Amino acid sequence: MTCLLRPQDPKFPEIPLPDGEVVTVGRGPLSKIKDSRCSRTQLEFRANYKTRKVSVKQVGPNESALNGTPIGIGIEEVGKENDSVDILFGEHRYKIVFEGLPPLESIPVKPAKIPKMFSSKDQFKKDGILPKVGEWKSKGDQLHIYTYGDIIRRAKANIAGFDMDGTIITTKSGKVFPKDDKDWRFLYNSTVQKLQTFFEDNDNFKFVIVTNQAGMANGKTSLEGMKKKVEAIVSQLGIPVVVYIIPGRNEYRKPVTGIWNLFVEEYNESVEPNPQESFFCGDAAGRKKDHSLSDRLFALNLGIGFKTPEEFFMGQKPQEFTMPLFQPRKLLDNPPSNDHIQYPDSQEMIIMVGFPGSGKSSFVKSQILTRSYVHVNRDTLKTAAKCLSVADEALKSGKSVVVDNTNPERKDRAEYIKLASKSKVPVRCFKMNITHNQALHNNRFRELSRENPGQGSVPAVAFNTFKSRLQEPTKDEGFTDVLLVNFVPTFSDDKKRELYGKYLLEK
Numbered sequence: 060m061t062c063l064l065r066p067q068d069p070k071f072p073e074i075p076l077p078d079g080e081v082v083t084v085g086r087g088p089l090s091k092i093k094d095s096r097c098s099r100t101q102l103e104f105r106a107n108y109k110t111r112k113v114s115v116k117q118v119g120p121n122e123s124a125l126n127g128t129p130i131g132i133g134i135e136e137v138g139k140e141n142d143s144v145d146i147l148f149g150e151h152r153y154k155i156v157f158e159g160l161p162p163l164e165s166i167p168v169k170p171a172k173i174p175k176m177f178s179s180k181d182q183f184k185k186d187g188i189l190p191k192v193g194e195w196k197s198k199g200d201q202l203h204i205y206t207y208g209d210i211i212r213r214a215k216a217n218i219a220g221f222d223m224d225g226t227i228i229t230t231k232s233g234k235v236f237p238k239d240d241k242d243w244r245f246l247y248n249s250t251v252q253k254l255q256t257f258f259e260d261n262d263n264f265k266f267v268i269v270t271n272q273a274g275m276a277n278g279k280t281s282l283e284g285m286k287k288k289v290e291a292i293v294s295q296l297g298i299p300v301v302v303y304i305i306p307g308r309n310e311y312r313k314p315v316t317g318i319w320n321l322f323v324e325e326y327n328e329s330v331e332p333n334p335q336e337s338f339f340c341g342d343a344a345g346r347k348k349d350h351s352l353s354d355r356l357f358a359l360n361l362g363i364g365f366k367t368p369e370e371f372f373m374g375q376k377p378q379e380f381t382m383p384l385f386q387p388r389k390l391l392d393n394p395p396s397n398d399h400i401q402y403p404d405s406q407e408m409i410i411m412v413g414f415p416g417s418g419k420s421s422f423v424k425s426q427i428l429t430r431s432y433v434h435v436n437r438d439t440l441k442t443a444a445k446c447l448s449v450a451d452e453a454l455k456s457g458k459s460v461v462v463d464n465t466n467p468e469r470k471d472r473a474e475y476i477k478l479a480s481k482s483k484v485p486v487r488c489f490k491m492n493i494t495h496n497q498a499l500h501n502n503r504f505r506e507l508s509r510e511n512p513g514q515g516s517v518p519a520v521a522f523n524t525f526k527s528r529l530q531e532p533t534k535d536e537g538f539t540d541v542l543l544v545n546f547v548p549t550f551s552d553d554k555k556r557e558l559y560g561k562y563l564l565e566k
């Protein structure tokens with residue numbers, strides 16, 4: 060009669076687990092594992108021959124797994140016959156084997172203790188608070204909302220917000236994106252219990268799930284499939300919740316904070332939750348392995364706490380992360396000036412150079428057109444030929460001209476310089492002094508400031524194209540001067556200023 064760990068790879072030895080004894084498994088002679096990422100004391104096992112269960116506790120810092128699900132440092136899980144244990148997540152797999160024991164059926168089974176949460180879940184049901192399924196509503200194709208249970212019951216509460224994919228659930232298939240609406244499982248074995256316990260113990264918190272679902276906007280995921288999946292997840296959690304699904308590139312999309320304001324208005328009697336207590340938990344946290352930073356930036360934009368799933372569910376310590384290169388708040392707090400730029404009384408041509416969204420048109424409108432320059436802009440004049448003919452006519456009639464296009468290459472600028480020299484008019488170049496990341500931020504700001512946010516954004520590829528085509532402007536092209544134009548933030552109202560100061564990009 061014995062219990063053992065049987066390695067998937069037969070070149071490693073079996074590891075016996077005597078009844079009731081703690082067996083430490085890690086790098087070393089017992090397992091013959093040499094991998095330095097594996098601690099010498101990676102896992103502690105204790106087999107119970109009576110119940111045929113094996114407790115598995117992760118002691119080492121790198122992730123181990125039970126049945127393919129990470130365990131977490133300091134966490135003890137319970138495995139049974141035929142369960143798999145990865146000494147390191149995805150590597151060094153063993154099977155739990157009980158040999159020479161009577162078949163399981165002949166062991167008398169004690170009735171299972173009803174976990175605390177299920178009794179209260181029944182209580183919720185009796186009170187009519189937790190229905191079988193919740194209710195769906197939508198704001199067009201921009202936002203879908205699922206409410207389950209009486210979320211208003213906990214009036215004026217703090218908010219515990221969670222991302223969904225990669226935080227509460229992951230794919231069953233192990234793929235990055237789910238194959239279909241059934242391809243999901245809870246991220247950790249302990250996810251349901253941890254959430255139930257948290258909301259039982261903290262009844263001054265409301266549970267909100269916020270999930271960006273760009274896949275729905277591009278047709279990769281259907282709304283019906285997504286609805287079924289959310290209903291299944293929520294009914295297994297058994298906790299009153301509001302789930303926000305955000306397919307659009309609108310003001311609800313994390314890290315922009317529109318969804319939080321909506322929640323506070325509709326489900327918290329317009330009372331702002333305490334930022335010290337409220338928090339958001341998500342896996343888009345800017346760590347090396349993360350695809351984005353949007354969950355962390357969402358929390359930062361709201362001024363609330365942030366936790367990764369590893370921190371919330373597994374009690375792990377925070378890991379290093381990288382912040383975005385453009386910090387909008389810093390710019391607003393320390394704005395530069397353009398005092399170095401003067402304008403002559405005589406005729407001239409100014410050629411603008413800058414990323415899309417770098418603020419060329421705003422600058423031209425507020426600083427140059429006010430001085431009666433003729434505006435040459437491809438967006439309004441539509442063709443390059445029309446731009447050149449408008450510039451030529453204006454120069455011939457003695458007017459100053461500003462060419463407000465991106466003009467990345469010498470050849471783009473040369474055509475205008477040729478026109479000006481024909482009319483013997485000096486040409487200056489004004490280059491927008493902003494980074495790629497700030498231009499992307501401006502582009503998103505422009506998109507969100509529109510009446511129909513999410514429409515008419517310049518695609519990211521246009522920024523890369525500008526960058527790769529850019530030839531730095533120099534005087535030898537025929538300019539009398541090349542000046543850098545700083546981005547001096549100016550807003551028509553405080554709401555716009557506040558929006559600009561938030562992190563708007565996902566990384």
Ligand SMILES: Nc1ncnc2c1ncn2[C@@H]1O[C@H](COP(=O)(O)OP(=O)(O)OP(=O)(O)O)[C@@H](O)[C@H]1O
Pocket residue numbers: 413414415416417418419420421422438464465501502504505506508517546547548549550
């Ligand atoms: N000085 C500024 N202060 C605050 N916001 C600004 C400023 N300049 C531009 N913006 C905002 O940045 C966004 C992009 O600006 P703008 O449209 O002027 O850029 P652009 O370089 O002309 O873009 P494109 O080449 O794509 O037409 C707009 O939403 C605009 O309101």
